[in-house]
Amino acid sequence: MTDVHVLGIRHHGPGSAHSVAEALATVRPDLVLVEGPPELDQVLPLLSDPEMAPPVAGLIYAVEQPRLASFYPLASFSPEWVAIRWALSTGTEVRAIDLPAAHGFAMAAALAEAPSSENDGDTSGEDAVPEVRLQQPYRPDAIATLAEAAGYSDAERWWEDAIEHRNAGPVDQFATIAEAIAEIRAVDNRASDHPDVIENNLREAAMRRLLRAAIREGHGRIVVVCGAYHAPALVPTNFPPAAADNKLLAGLPKAKVAVTWVPWTSDRLSLRSGYGAGVTAPGWYQHLFAHWTAQESYGDVATTWLVRVARTLRRENLDASTASVVEASRMAGALAAVRGRPSPGLAELDDAAQAVLCDGSPLPLELVHRELTIGLELGNVPESAPTVPLAADLTAAQRRLRLKPSALEEVLTIDLRKPNQLARSVLLHRLALLGVDWGVPSETGRTMGTFKEAWTLCWEPELAVALVEASRYGTTVASAAATYVSERAQVATSLAELSDLLARCLLADLPDGIRGVVSVLADRTALQHDVPPLLETIAPLARTCRYGNVREVDVTEVRRILDTTVVRTCVGLPIACAGLDDEAAAAMRRAIDSAQHGLSLLPELPLDDWHGALAAVAGSDRIHGSVAGRATRLLLDAGLVDGDEVAARLSRRLSIATPAPAAAAWLDGLLSGDAVLLIHDRRILQIVDDWVAGVHDDVFDDVLPLLRRTFSLFSPPERREIGEQVSRGSEPGQAASPMMLDLTGAGPAIRTMARYLGWEADA
Template sequence: MEEAVSCLQRDEPGMKPHVFGVRHLSPASAWHIEAFLDAIMPTAVLVEGPADMSGLIPDIVRQRTKPPIAALAYTEELPIDTILYPLAGYSPEYRALKWAASKGCHSEFIDLPAKYSFVVHRREETEEREEGEAGGERHSVYEELARLAGEQNYESYWERSFEQIRGLEGFFSAMAAFSSELRSLAEKTDSQKEQDYNNLREAYMRRKIAEVIAAGHHPEKIVVVTGAFHIKGILEETGELTDFSKLPSVPIKMTLMPYSNFRLSSQSGYGAGNHAPSYFYMMWQCLREADHEKLPFYYLSSLAAELRKSGTFRSTAEVMEGTRLAYALASFRNGSPTLQDLRDAAIMCLGHGNFSVIADACAKIEVGTAIGELPDGVIQAPVQEDFTRRVRELKLEKYKTSSLSELRLDLRENRRVKSSEAAFLDRNRSFFFHQLNVLGIGFANQSGYKQDQASWAEQWNLRWTPESEIRLVETTLLGDTIELATAFVLKERLANAQNVSEASSVIRDSWLCGMMEMMEEARAAVAALGAEAADFPETAAAVGQIAYVLQFGDVRGFDTGMLKPLVARLFLRGALLLPGSSGCNNEAAKLVLKGIQEMDETAAQLYKEIDEPLWLQTLREICERDDLNPVLSGYCCALLLEKNEIGPEMLEQEVSRRLSPGIPADLGGGWFEGLCLGNKYALLSRAYLWEKVDRYIATLTDEEFLRALVFLRRAFSTYNAGDRSKVAEILAESWGLNVQQVSEQLNEELTEKEESVLDQLNDFDFGDW
């Protein structure tokens, strides 16, 4: 109490409120502000934060609200902009609001409303682009403070200089001095725009304080909690009076969202965060237990425990030795150990001098994986409420964490349960996950699942992040529910589709999302666009998209029969377009090759629906023609070989024709590359092919060999050591050499010089062919 009274004497009693300077996410600030409030017992607690977020305070301080959380403001018009106001359990602002709620004390945010800040930020971004300033790195006033103090970085400077102050009066005085020094440096480093913006904010805060005084609160019973930078600006009248009613604004909405330790950390780019939120939570616990001396041991023992979990044993003796070393390092600066001191001690005593040994454990102990929670009934956007409802209905609550979880789905009906909801739980989960993917909400990411290529199974990786929540809020303008927002996005994509491929992707996504009406709308659009399609790669892509849906049958509970006539018409058009598209250069051939693969896979899967004889005829035409891209001709030859449409004699004739002496290296090498893109095992058994390739290469000049080498290298890129050994056996017999010696030479690692030469060859411009 005496310390608090001493602090009061620095202000002018009866004229000014008590302005308590803090740092966001500072345990010491939170600890001292609670003590200060207990001593002063104010009737009003005013906190730096967007004033139009004050309506969120009752939900912020609710008993079941679990930090970290963030208040989020977002614009109601496109493009959507957001402003975040994060709070941890040890944020001084959060502790002040909680204190006010527990005492029935008035509390509100008093900083410039977000509706004005959006306009200011947009204007500054526009001016920066026009002036060419965007992207420039400005000198940091905080790093300058650390440099002047002789610390490695600002975080170490702050922790040693302020987090270790235990006396309230000492902390209060230190923050006042810090504020003065910070503003002095900012005047030299901040741009005029930044200074003007801070002046505007402080003028607004002074106005809000005046309103609270006018409402009947005595200045001596008002406590303002603000970033230390603003102490002087709030206490001293500066600049001209501002008519805030004339400031431009944008319509906005507010919501609360769970936040995470990672997002709070400086790794995520949030400027007012700290680099080790989990470590500072440890510090907060120690302060609340009035045992701040245990922090070094707490940190190091937690680190050792994490190492043990991963199989790296570290003893208690090593933890004790690390604690002693941390104190020894801190003694050079006459203080207690900081995180930097503890990290250095951990590297020596637990990592045995190697940081990589403890790196993963440090990330978990210092940053952590904690994610906040909000109780039911908290003010949220309609789409957030719908998301929460569906997560609950689909029994996914336990997966809404920042830790990665795997979930396997069985889309078939579960006949062992009674209700239809339970019977198709996994199918409905799949619909939900795919809808989130369409909206770009990164909660669930699909991964491969192999169980006899089961068409009824899906595997998903689930992780919830604040970025997911932000994206969820941003979809509020698209619809009040996840399904309505998804339908809006799919309709927009269909309306903006420039070709049949883009439109057919809407068919596939509509089917994955369980939205049959949308799928039918997309089918009609694809049918119209397909009738005029003139591009083979786009048409082939459309065929592949629709074939993907058809190959799964009714596994998602929908009849997809209406797509069969459509895929048949598109396949016919693609087959007719292919020959004319194959007379292209190698760059364009990449897209054509992908289209051939999609068409061929469709022919294998849907042979009853499409014209398979026409497809085989088309492949044979590409294979036999000499005026088309050789890579494509070689690949079509490989496909026909796989289908047993080419016999040994015909293949030998084609090899002789394509790899005869005098055939340019680009043509011969390109054809062989295309041939090797098919079933390599069908080629390994044909000795005459490799002997012919060998004789063809022997006829090339040095320059031609270099040109052919690029194609040959790509051709063999998919061959493993066993494949190369098989080729070695064939060639060794042909050359009359020892098989093992040839195999060893072929599998020998290239030298750096040889790799360099080959890399240079890849950069050569050999023309279209």
């Protein structure tokens, strides 16, 4: 006769974990069954490896569709972790029981491919496989119902009071929980065809089938560790006929899956994922479990927690004396008594810490919450854990370059002149190409030059899935990135996309990829006759040429394509800018600005043709005002037209003969970006002021939004200065020019500066 003990637990509950440990020590089973897909059986022994350090997660993914993946997180205070480790340490057999992930993934894939229409046919046949829609995990809020019955509005607090801070015997406690959950399940009025109910029925049928098989094997004592909601369904005396379960599971599709362990983080334990039902304070639960395992009193738990809080505050140069810790501990106890709690919980400790240690401010407590309540731990898995070759290559590269993954976000500044740091940059850029965003480029200030980069690094557990997905491109980071680039170049739909891909190849040091993209880009550029795409290509090509020398990459062919693109753009620009409507003109203006920015990156590049094309655009009356005005501004910035010429063009464009909307568009093109012209040339400001004052009432409402947009781009100090100048008034023709400067009066200052600069100056 097999004795089956079902331990209904709360996932990631330290009290549940402690009770499971006590129950296992009491029952001494010869088989332990833990809730989880049976595919995990092959990697469960790895949890006894000395290099395995929680938090970790079982990762199961579909081999042909790696995006179909599930994580099953475990922390040191997870009841499943405690049960598995106990079994492995005592030589007891341990297995996982649940619906195989192979079925779940196959059903999810079938659902994704199914037509969106509902009830396309009759599925009422007796042998029909139920329609399973695994869109959300089945998580009925039975605990919330128990909490409400006990007079609690917060299910988490009820569980902490009734279960985590408990003194009842472990086996009896689990029996009581199962009995209470059974009553809740009895009043569940959801229809049998509800998607969540279907999923739950499948899972519990699979669990029972595996449990029946274990009983038939003749084990004397079996312990089942599962979520509390499932406990009543796994008590053998409550089993439905085996035929009913077998019928429910018959004909389910299957997918080929793979399984491994991956590092997890404390932060991710606070989210809902897989079987990790999401706890709000993993760091606090870790603290609780460690003290309960050491059999210390709860008073010690509260005091030592406040000691850790004080240490955290001191590291941030905040006062937190020993006397304050004692006072906070007393306050936490008093708060628990006032609130009718058996002992201080995290809420009482937080309130006491904020009042006593943080002087009532919630801001220091936010730091405590991040570092202690949540925690910054990142688990570790042994090298013997199954992995794809790409992940193994990344691990080797991390070790070689001394780039250790961390769950804590940190900024890494890289000096590209140093070989080891250049290799770090290359690795991060290659991973970014593959969609493994371990590092994200960031800015660190104005001191960054072309030889420096800054990255924000943070290792997220989901990156393990991204590595599996990227492994189809190659077995090493370099080969996978090169293959990805080659495939992406062939399907790129625009020159801008190809140019951006080329720039990323350069940063990732992929010579083969660069050659492949350059070849495709040369062909596509030769066939491209539209000017805007050519304009958008200039900036990425210019960046590639500029930064190529820093990374010691030959960019000769890229420079040739850039030169050709610039020439073709200059030839076609005036014609391409003619006859544009407002939307097309806005797009053309953005493209011209992009090209101008790219050309400015290469001071050695001859710009005569470019400036000639801009002059043709600026001088034509057939071109949209927004584009012509912008061309005029670029010529002014380049020193090819002076203030007098700009004032003359502005007067002509803002004359009565020009429709007000067209005049406003030209003005927007001229002034967009900054207010330097209006502030430092009073003639232009006066012309604009007179024009605005003279706009007829019937068109003013049409012009106002464009003017508002133009001036809204100026900074508040610039707008204030313009307003003050207009309010003071100015004489037409009064402009800031060298003729207004008193050079005689400035003579002494000029001579002094000349001496400071080491220039020869006549006395």
